[in-house]
Amino acid sequence: MSESKKGDVDPGLNRRKVLKCMTWAGTGVLWTISGGVPRSLGIIDQALAAEPSKLTFLQISDSHVGFDKPANPNAIGTLQEAIGKIKALPARPSFMIHTGDITHLSKPAEFDNADQAISEARLDVHYVPGEHDLIDEEVKLYRERYGKNAKGAGWYSFDASGVHFIGLVNVMDLEAGKLGKLGEEQLKWLEDDVAGRTASTPIVVFAHIPLWTVYEQWGWGTDDGARAVSLLKKFGSVTVLNGHIHQVMQKVEGNVAFHTAMSTAFPQPAPGTAPSPGPLKVPDDKLRSLLGITDVNFVRGQQRLALIDKPLQN
Amino acid sequence: MQSLRPERRTRTPSAVLLVAAFFAATLLPGAAPAEDAAVQIDDFAFSPASITVKAGTTVTWRNKDDIPHTVASSTRLFKSKALDTDDTYTFTFNEPGTYQYFCSLHPHMTGKIVVEPANHAAT
Numbered sequence: 001m002s003e004s005k006k007g008d009v010d011p012g013l014n015r016r017k018v019l020k021c022m023t024w025a026g027t028g029v030l031w032t033i034s035g036g037v038p039r040s041l042g043i044i045d046q047a048l049a050a051e052p053s054k055l056t057f058l059q060i061s062d063s064h065v066g067f068d069k070p071a072n073p074n075a076i077g078t079l080q081e082a083i084g085k086i087k088a089l090p091a092r093p094s095f096m097i098h099t100g101d102i103t104h105l106s107k108p109a110e111f112d113n114a115d116q117a118i119s120e121a122r123l124d125v126h127y128v129p130g131e132h133d134l135i136d137e138e139v140k141l142y143r144e145r146y147g148k149n150a151k152g153a154g155w156y157s158f159d160a161s162g163v164h165f166i167g168l169v170n171v172m173d174l175e176a177g178k179l180g181k182l183g184e185e186q187l188k189w190l191e192d193d194v195a196g197r198t199a200s201t202p203i204v205v206f207a208h209i210p211l212w213t214v215y216e217q218w219g220w221g222t223d224d225g226a227r228a229v230s231l232l233k234k235f236g237s238v239t240v241l242n243g244h245i246h247q248v249m250q251k252v253e254g255n256v257a258f259h260t261a262m263s264t265a266f267p268q269p270a271p272g273t274a275p276s277p278g279p280l281k282v283p284d285d286k287l288r289s290l291l292g293i294t295d296v297n298f299v300r301g302q303q304r305l306a307l308i309d310k311p312l313q314n
Numbered sequence: 315m316q317s318l319r320p321e322r323r324t325r326t327p328s329a330v331l332l333v334a335a336f337f338a339a340t341l342l343p344g345a346a347p348a349e350d351a352a353v354q355i356d357d358f359a360f361s362p363a364s365i366t367v368k369a370g371t372t373v374t375w376r377n378k379d380d381i382p383h384t385v386a387s388s389t390r391l392f393k394s395k396a397l398d399t400d401d402t403y404t405f406t407f408n409e410p411g412t413y414q415y416f417c418s419l420h421p422h423m424t425g426k427i428v429v430e431p432a433n434h435a436a437t
Contacts, residue, residue, distance in 0.1 A: 069380040069399065070380075071380065104382070105382060105396060105398060106396070131419045131420075132382070132419075135382065135384075135395070135396035135419065137395060174418055174419070174421040175416075175421055176386075176388045176414065176415075176416035176421055176424050177416065177421060177422065177424050178421050178422075179421070179422070216422075217422070218358070218422065219420050219421065219422035219423075275357045276357035276358040276359070276379075277358060278357065278358060278379055278380055278381055279380050279381065
């Protein structure tokens with residue numbers, strides 16, 4: 001991972017190879033879905049110039065509203081900046097997904113503040129919870145706000161512009177010594193959910209913890225993530241969008257592209273480069289280059305989704 | 315001023331209980347006073363990850379990380395709420411045995427408390 005340089009992204013990824021971890025700074029990823037496999041377009045402006053898109057959506061992640069430690073004493077402020085970026089996009093996205101850790105401590109006021117900031121974008125938002133969103137005493141605040149029409153712990157699917165979106169929960173009932181978990185009930189639901197769909201339907205899966213093992217020593221992975229991916233193997237284009245690790249990483253395996261987004265709150269170290277995955281304190285003038293959003297474009301007839309990770313500040 | 319009253323009401327009984335518990339403990343024949351023990355949570359790890367204590371010991375966990383953690387028994391015997399930075403959780407281990415626990419938010423974080431019979435040193 002250490003040999004990857006900021007912004008050093010090979011557009012012609014070897015699909016069979018794990019792409020080395022790309023850690024770069026940004027506020028978001030713009031995704032374009034084209035024909036089956038997602039792809040990253042680089043930065044937002046280039047993507048928009050490159051091709052007209054039928055469907056554009058945004059991913060934001062790990063806003064940790066309520067976090068006030070030295071790594072970023074103003075997490076709500078940087079979330080507001082990210083939303084400002086989204087509002088300023090030349091082409092309005094169709095909707096947003098939030099891949100969890102909306103709040104830091106699941107406090108009602110934190111959910112309120114997050115809602116208020118995110119609603120400024122005036123976009124529909126599809127959420128999945130992070131572990132930080134399920135730590136209120138009764139574990140009910142997230143479900144009451146965002147999971148009313150969801151199944152189980154909060155999983156669901158929906159369709160947009162011919163793309164099938166699946167929101168999964170892998171932060172519930174975690175077990176000692178293990179990684180993230182989807183569980184049998186959710187996997188069965190997933191199997192049923194995709195059963196009747198044609199193989200040409202582009203699939204976008206989003207969940208908080210990476211569905212592939214990024215770094216087991218820090219718990220950055222999902223024990224039964226590979227089972228979920230195998231349930232999707234008939235599909236020509238599967239894009240997996242995650243958060244949790246507060247940095248951009250990509251991997252392409254066959255028809256499946258994995259991508260993690262930056263946080264809007266604070267960066268975390270690259271795997272193994274620090275004693276723990278705790279918040280990374282960087283110089284103040286560098287922080288905004290490590291926070292961001294992700295813009296996603298889907299273009300029919302193209303092979304991949306285009307993803308653009310856009311930092312709050314280049 | 316009114317808001318102080320309910321607080322007083324809840325505090326007084328717990329103070330009385332504490333005093334009663336103290337006398338009960340000191341008056342119990344044969345019971346060695348168990349020393350308290352502490353576990354730090356830092357850098358996404360319990361430190362020390364394993365401690366051995368006498369039955370009756372109260373263990374206090376303190377979170378020194380910038381990220382919340384929990385202390386959750388693997389057998390669901392005890393579980394803290396999410397501990398923010400500098401929050402603490404205590405649990406008193408009265409029965410000898412080995413107690414495995416983990417952080418339910420970051421389950422790769424694990425630890426154990428080994429509890430030995432209290433009367434070992436008392437004789």
